[in-house]
Amino acid sequence: MESRRPPLAPAHRSLPEFVRHWAETTPDRRALTFVDHPEPGSRGVHRTLTWRRLDLRVRALAARLAEDTEPGSRVALLCPQGTEYVTGFLAALAAGLVAVPLYPPDLPGHGDRLSAVLADASPAVGVTTSRAVEQVRDLCAGRGVRIVVADEVPDAAADEGRPVAPAAVAYLQYTSGSTRTPAGVEITHANVVANARQALAAYGADTHPITCVGWLPLYHDMGLVLSVAAPVVSGMPSVLMDPVAFLHEPVRWLRLLGTHPRALSAAPNFAYDYCASAVTDAQKADLRLGDVAALINGSEPVRPGTADRFHAAFADQGLPPRTHCPSYGLAEATVFVSAARPGEPLRRFSLDRDALAGGKALPTRPDDPRAVLLAGCGTPAGQRVRIADPVTGAVLSEGEVGEIRVQGPNVGRGYWNQVRHTRHVFDPDGWLRTGDLGTVLDGQLIVTGRLKDLIVVDGRNHYPQDVEQTAQDAHPAIRPDRLAAFGTSDGSGERVVVVAEHVRTTPLAEIDVPALVRAVRAAVSARHGLRLADVVVVAPGTVPRTSSGKVSRARTRERYLAGAYATERVR
Numbered sequence: 001m002e003s004r005r006p007p008l009a010p011a012h013r014s015l016p017e018f019v020r021h022w023a024e025t026t027p028d029r030r031a032l033t034f035v036d037h038p039e040p041g042s043r044g045v046h047r048t049l050t051w052r053r054l055d056l057r058v059r060a061l062a063a064r065l066a067e068d069t070e071p072g073s074r075v076a077l078l079c080p081q082g083t084e085y086v087t088g089f090l091a092a093l094a095a096g097l098v099a100v101p102l103y104p105p106d107l108p109g110h111g112d113r114l115s116a117v118l119a120d121a122s123p124a125v126g127v128t129t130s131r132a133v134e135q136v137r138d139l140c141a142g143r144g145v146r147i148v149v150a151d152e153v154p155d156a157a158a159d160e161g162r163p164v165a166p167a168a169v170a171y172l173q174y175t176s177g178s179t180r181t182p183a184g185v186e187i188t189h190a191n192v193v194a195n196a197r198q199a200l201a202a203y204g205a206d207t208h209p210i211t212c213v214g215w216l217p218l219y220h221d222m223g224l225v226l227s228v229a230a231p232v233v234s235g236m237p238s239v240l241m242d243p244v245a246f247l248h249e250p251v252r253w254l255r256l257l258g259t260h261p262r263a264l265s266a267a268p269n270f271a272y273d274y275c276a277s278a279v280t281d282a283q284k285a286d287l288r289l290g291d292v293a294a295l296i297n298g299s300e301p302v303r304p305g306t307a308d309r310f311h312a313a314f315a316d317q318g319l320p321p322r323t324h325c326p327s328y329g330l331a332e333a334t335v336f337v338s339a340a341r342p343g344e345p346l347r348r349f350s351l352d353r354d355a356l357a358g359g360k361a362l363p364t365r366p367d368d369p370r371a372v373l374l375a376g377c378g379t380p381a382g383q384r385v386r387i388a389d390p391v392t393g394a395v396l397s398e399g400e401v402g403e404i405r406v407q408g409p410n411v412g413r414g415y416w417n418q419v420r421h422t423r424h425v426f427d428p429d430g431w432l433r434t435g436d437l438g439t440v441l442d443g444q445l446i447v448t449g450r451l452k453d454l455i456v457v458d459g460r461n462h463y464p465q466d467v468e469q470t471a472q473d474a475h476p477a478i479r480p481d482r483l484a485a486f487g488t489s490d491g492s493g494e495r496v497v498v499v500a501e502h503v504r505t506t507p508l509a510e511i512d513v514p515a516l517v518r519a520v521r522a523a524v525s526a527r528h529g530l531r532l533a534d535v536v537v538v539a540p541g542t543v544p545r546t547s548s549g550k551v552s553r554a555r556t557r558e559r560y561l562a563g564a565y566a567t568e569r570v571r
Contacts, residue, residue: 012193013189014164014170014189015090016090018193019232028052029050029051029237030049032083032086032231032240033046033048034047036241037242051235054086057083058087059091059158059161060158061127061150062161063159064148065125066096069125072169073097074172075098075100076145077099077101079104079128079129080103080129080242081242086218089171089224090232091127092127093170096161098170099170101218101224104135106132117182121416124145125148129149164189167190169187170187172186175331183415183418184416185414185415191412192229196230196234198382199226199381201382202327202378203264203293204293204341204343205264209261210262211238211260211264212226212231212239213240213257213264214226215243221335250274250278250279253265253275254279254289257289264293264296265294265296266296267295268550273309273481275314276313288317290319292320292323293323296325297326298326298327298329304346304375307375311324325378326375326376327377328438328445332412333410333432334410334411336381337380337383338378338380339377340377340444349373349376351446358460374446374448376442376445377444377447379444380406382410383410384406385405385406386404387401387403387439388402388403388405389403390402401439401448402438403433404437405431405433406432407429411430413426435450437450437454449465455486456494464484464485470528475515475519477502478516479502481551482501482543483498484543484557485497486556486560495534496524496530496533497534497560499536499556501539501542504540508539536565543556544556
């Protein structure tokens with residue numbers, strides 16, 4: 001499976017070199033705008049850096065980071081979302097150091113992961129802001145980490161920086177969602193420049209000017225590449241807001257999409273459903289979405305129904321019907337791998353569930369009770385994709401389900417300090433074993449699930465996201481996209497469990513929990529032929545999520561087996 005279009009020709013070797021180029025050629029053009037929402041109801045306070053100003057701040061901070069720091073040392077980014085995060089990231093690269101995109105210690109629910117990453121990366125320097133510095137000092141106490149406060153470094157500190165080699169590691173992108181110690185993917189300068197160019201070409205931003213608009217956290221790969229790398233490579237403006245501001249009031253994201261020309265943005269599937277359900281008619285009144293260029297849907301399974309609901313919800317605001325771009329990617333490939341192109345209709349595939357469980361993608365009618373509805377994720381973006389047998393590595397034919405494997409200049413170098421794991425995932429011939437299952441139909445990549453998440457009962461494969469959708473549809477009191485299905489073994493076979501949050505909008509006293517459990521059991525039994533060993537209903541916010549906001553089945557399973565839900569279960 002080959003890309004239809006080659007990536008743009010290389011021009012510069014690293015992101016800081018692009019920043020310097022734009023500072024010299026278009027110094028007064030807007031480079032980065034962070035829209036802060038300091039209080040509820042705020043429509044946003046805009047803070048903008050021109051290319052000249054961004055370059056100066058990057059060089060000043062790079063000089064400070066390089067003081068008493070050996071090339072190749074790690075720099076932990078412990079900043080809140082904002083301009084200082086972007087300058088800190090680019091400054092680490094300009095200083096010849098290795099950035100480690102993280103977050104401040106006050107991010108709820110991620111303290112253990114933060115400590116694990118710091119222990120693994122062993123950073124020499126931590127970058128933060130005056131707002132978060134005391135918490136960061138407490139976190140880094142005893143670790144030998146020098147703290148640099150980005151907004152206190154003067155412009156006068158700027159110098160010319162250190163030369164960087166394209167093959168050198170630019171940053172460590174720690175993967176999310178695993179129960180083991182997070183693994184840091186080594187992304188080189190060449191990797192991130194290549195992937196930025198691939199993404200720009202895939203979404204038509206190589207031929208038409210766009211504005212990158214985003215709320216995804218910058219410690220997440222999709223947020224980092226789309227809000228920092230792609231705008232830096234293209235010289236186009238980036239408009240950024242805090243993820244918390246989006247979650248508190250999702251219309252804020254849509255306002256930014258409507259007020260910036262030819263907006264390109266990305267979000268996980270749940271965000272589009274969230275907007276469709278949470279944005280009120282009064283909030284829609286002043287939205288103008290007719291100039292939106294492309295909306296990337298990735299990071300979790302893309303549901304065609306979500307795209308339909310989102311576009312129906314905002315059709316009266318002028319949202320173009322063919323802006324939705326289901327996409328596939330992963331941290332080990334920097335992020336972007338395959339994408340549907342803007343302007344093309346959403347490709348929908350109705351596949352037979354039983355055949356899919358047996359490793360075949362056989363089309364069926366959408367109204368067939370055994371139908372699984374999936375969205376096509378387009379074609380590769382400047383790289384190669386093939387479907388292989390997970391065990392033998394043999395290349396499979398179109399319509400056969402196997403492991404998705406990727407080859408291209410964007411594929412990372414391996415895992416930091418994990419030689420054995422690197423050898424298992426990164427083949428010597430340049431092919432990346434993604435651990436994701438998928439197939440190719442009509443030239444479209446279709447992602448069906450994760451190898452490690454498959455539920456195998458009596459020799460049949462069941463995809464957890466499919467079971468979760470059935471459970472979610474079974475009762476209105478189940479919170480959408482806040483449930484996890486997984487298998488456990490009790491020695492006599494595989495037991496299937498569903499842990500689901502109940503909705504916030506219905507008081508617990510009004511929910512008939514036994515009836516809900518019966519409805520879920522019956523629906524899963526009828527649709528999948530599965531007997532659920534346990535259905536656990538828990539309070540909102542109880543099911544763990546990854547750094548990108550999607551449910552972590554692995555951590556939910558771990559909590560369930562540890563007995564954590566015994567006291568949280570709603571009865």
